[in-house]
Amino acid sequence: MKQKSLHIKSFTGLRGIALWAVMLYHLFPTKIQGGYLGVVIFFVLSGYLLMRQYLLLPHKNPLQKVKEQYLKLMPTALFMIATVTLFTFFFYRDSLPDLRWQGAFALLGLNNWQQIFQGLSYFDLHGSLRPFTHLWAHSAELQFYLIWAFLLLFSKNDRKKLTFSLFLFSGVSFLLMIGMTPSHEDMTRIYYGTDTRFFSFGIGALIGSIGTVGSSNTSHKNKGFLASVLGIILLGAFLFLKESPLLYYGGMLLFTLATSLLLIYISKDDNFFATFLSHPIFTFFGKRAYSYYLWQYAIMLIFQKLFSHSTLPYGIQVLLQLILLAIVAEYSYRVWEKRKSYQFLLPVLSLILASILFFSFLTQEENSPSEDISETQTTQGPIVPQEGETSDPNLSPETLSSDAPLGDTPEQIDLWKNMEEVNALYPEIAMSPQGYTRTIEMKGLAIGDSVMEGTASVLQKYFPQFIIDGKVNRQMIHSFELLDQYLPSLGEADPIVIQLGTNADFQKERLEEIIQKTAPHPLYLVNTVMPDPWEESVNKKIQEAAENSPRVHLIDWYSLAKTQSELFREDNTHPVEKGCYVLSQLIAKNLLQTKVAPE
Numbered sequence: 001m002k003q004k005s006l007h008i009k010s011f012t013g014l015r016g017i018a019l020w021a022v023m024l025y026h027l028f029p030t031k032i033q034g035g036y037l038g039v040v041i042f043f044v045l046s047g048y049l050l051m052r053q054y055l056l057l058p059h060k061n062p063l064q065k066v067k068e069q070y071l072k073l074m075p076t077a078l079f080m081i082a083t084v085t086l087f088t089f090f091f092y093r094d095s096l097p098d099l100r101w102q103g104a105f106a107l108l109g110l111n112n113w114q115q116i117f118q119g120l121s122y123f124d125l126h127g128s129l130r131p132f133t134h135l136w137a138h139s140a141e142l143q144f145y146l147i148w149a150f151l152l153l154f155s156k157n158d159r160k161k162l163t164f165s166l167f168l169f170s171g172v173s174f175l176l177m178i179g180m181t182p183s184h185e186d187m188t189r190i191y192y193g194t195d196t197r198f199f200s201f202g203i204g205a206l207i208g209s210i211g212t213v214g215s216s217n218t219s220h221k222n223k224g225f226l227a228s229v230l231g232i233i234l235l236g237a238f239l240f241l242k243e244s245p246l247l248y249y250g251g252m253l254l255f256t257l258a259t260s261l262l263l264i265y266i267s268k269d270d271n272f273f274a275t276f277l278s279h280p281i282f283t284f285f286g287k288r289a290y291s292y293y294l295w296q297y298a299i300m301l302i303f304q305k306l307f308s309h310s311t312l313p314y315g316i317q318v319l320l321q322l323i324l325l326a327i328v329a330e331y332s333y334r335v336w337e338k339r340k341s342y343q344f345l346l347p348v349l350s351l352i353l354a355s356i357l358f359f360s361f362l363t364q365e366e367n368s369p370s371e372d373i374s375e376t377q378t379t380q381g382p383i384v385p386q387e388g389e390t391s392d393p394n395l396s397p398e399t400l401s402s403d404a405p406l407g408d409t410p411e412q413i414d415l416w417k418n419m420e421e422v423n424a425l426y427p428e429i430a431m432s433p434q435g436y437t438r439t440i441e442m443k444g445l446a447i448g449d450s451v452m453e454g455t456a457s458v459l460q461k462y463f464p465q466f467i468i469d470g471k472v473n474r475q476m477i478h479s480f481e482l483l484d485q486y487l488p489s490l491g492e493a494d495p496i497v498i499q500l501g502t503n504a505d506f507q508k509e510r511l512e513e514i515i516q517k518t519a520p521h522p523l524y525l526v527n528t529v530m531p532d533p534w535e536e537s538v539n540k541k542i543q544e545a546a547e548n549s550p551r552v553h554l555i556d557w558y559s560l561a562k563t564q565s566e567l568f569r570e571d572n573t574h575p576v577e578k579g580c581y582v583l584s585q586l587i588a589k590n591l592l593q594t595k596v597a598p599e
Helices: 009-027 035-056 062-091 093-107 111-118 135-155 159-183 188-192 194-212 221-240 245-266 272-277 280-287 289-306 314-337 345-362 410-425 433-439 450-462 476-489 508-517 535-548 557-561 577-593
Strands: 444-448 466-470 496-499 523-526 552-555
Touching (some): 009 272, 009 289, 035 135, 035 194, 035 221, 062 093, 062 289, 062 314, 093 111, 093 135, 111 135, 135 159, 159 188, 159 194, 159 245, 188 194, 221 245, 245 272, 280 289, 289 314, 410 577, 433 577, 444 476, 450 466, 466 476, 476 508, 508 535, 535 552, 552 577, 557 577
Parallel strands (some): 444 466, 444 496, 496 523, 523 552
16 A cells, blocks of 8 residues: 655645744734744644654654654754854853853753743843744744653553543643733743643644544545635734734634644645645745744844944845845755754764853853843832922022032032033033023923833933833833823923833824823923834834924934944843933933924
8 A cells, every 4th residue: 555645745835934924023023913823833733744644654662753853853953052152152242141041951952941930031032132032932842742752652552542632631731821821911931831832733733633544534625715715814813913812812722723724624735725835935945944943033133233233224134134044044954954964063063062151151250241121220110209399309409509510419410420421422412500400390201111210210310300100011002001190290281201112013093192192291202222123113103203293202312322332231222321311311402402382
């Protein structure tokens, strides 16, 4: 009897499409909002194909299969990890503490759990060089194979027991996702967890049984239309299914089921949609999906570091990234995935990687320079002055001394020293003592994210009567509840400063609603400086808002600070103390110079 072919061309093409969904999500997260779901397709495909191999090939020891899969995947991963670690060692040594554990645990197949236990967030990088963050999925898949092996051993090759075990584990996995969602504000634990993500792999394996020897092991020539409808649904999810709690309350399960049904309909390569997916362009990237996936995220983060303070358009940066990625991934695919040559280099790479990691431990400073903004730049909640008082009685007009421009207390002398430095370095925002006497009399509101939170203590010196409220991970949508809270305490002419957009892009309509909500107050919008891909989109919306309304004013932090690396922390987003003074004085200068026009 002729053995059935294990290769399904349309599956390879679908893997290529899933690869591009993931890569475009990394590069353009505000445009390809659901591209992360390409990883779900990888998981479902892995489960389906593993079940197919099990049913069509002679049975082996399940643990031997896990070993073979590990040895198949690791040479390429080892090459990438060693190369990136070597690059980081020479050019960004301060970032080694952030990546060495991720790389080491990736080689052990435990990267996802290492990131979970270290408290790292998939959704909050902000310029941090963590080029192995994406290897969580690589590790999760290896763990899926191990779970599969133990289920096979438990079932003793009894298909009914195996099916029941897969169904049970998949159901428990989905229930864990639902049950854990309400207690997690940051979904990284659920997104990374092998326990909460197993159901995509498990359902893929169950469908693989049906499509290989079950009731759907028939021709699907007449299923081309249904397959194309499912393909359109998956494409729509890539474009529009933004990460949200809905995803964890069933959205990911529905996407898994839709993908599984699509795999059945195209599994015979015998309808027009399967032929479409088998196009050479799709299969080209599908064959190379592993190498492209390994390298793309690492190259992207390195480019973000290299171009953190460059005004080169983001589209050009992406083009350069893709050119380099094509070269490196093709080399990686031909040399390391096919493993027809250069195998003798594997021990050499392992030795280099071990030496770098060992040396980095020996030379590590007691306090790592890599800082967590949520821990190092916090204030004790919002700064809300008591009515009729300034936040610091030393900073009132009556206390200004005629001998010193701002007064003679240590705090006033220190403030003037910093102002003089800012005046000398940035004459376009130079500020006089007379201007300062005006800002300390101003009342108003300043709200923002972690950039505002880290700047609040300095901004308070310029505006002691302002309400200042900054918080880590805050987004533009959160400004509505803050405005509801603080607007009643403001006078109609009091200015409002909003610094948001660091953590995510926002819809133009939301900003228009905020502009309407703040009327008749003069509104000042601070644009962003960061290496994240939505910087350009955020700044464009803010600029357009300022151009379209005489009541809205742009505080152009980007033009002043983008190329000034000395103003920022290592993440190239949050200002150091000097940067806090520059940003605060930029805000003060804009509020002093602007003549508010009526609507």
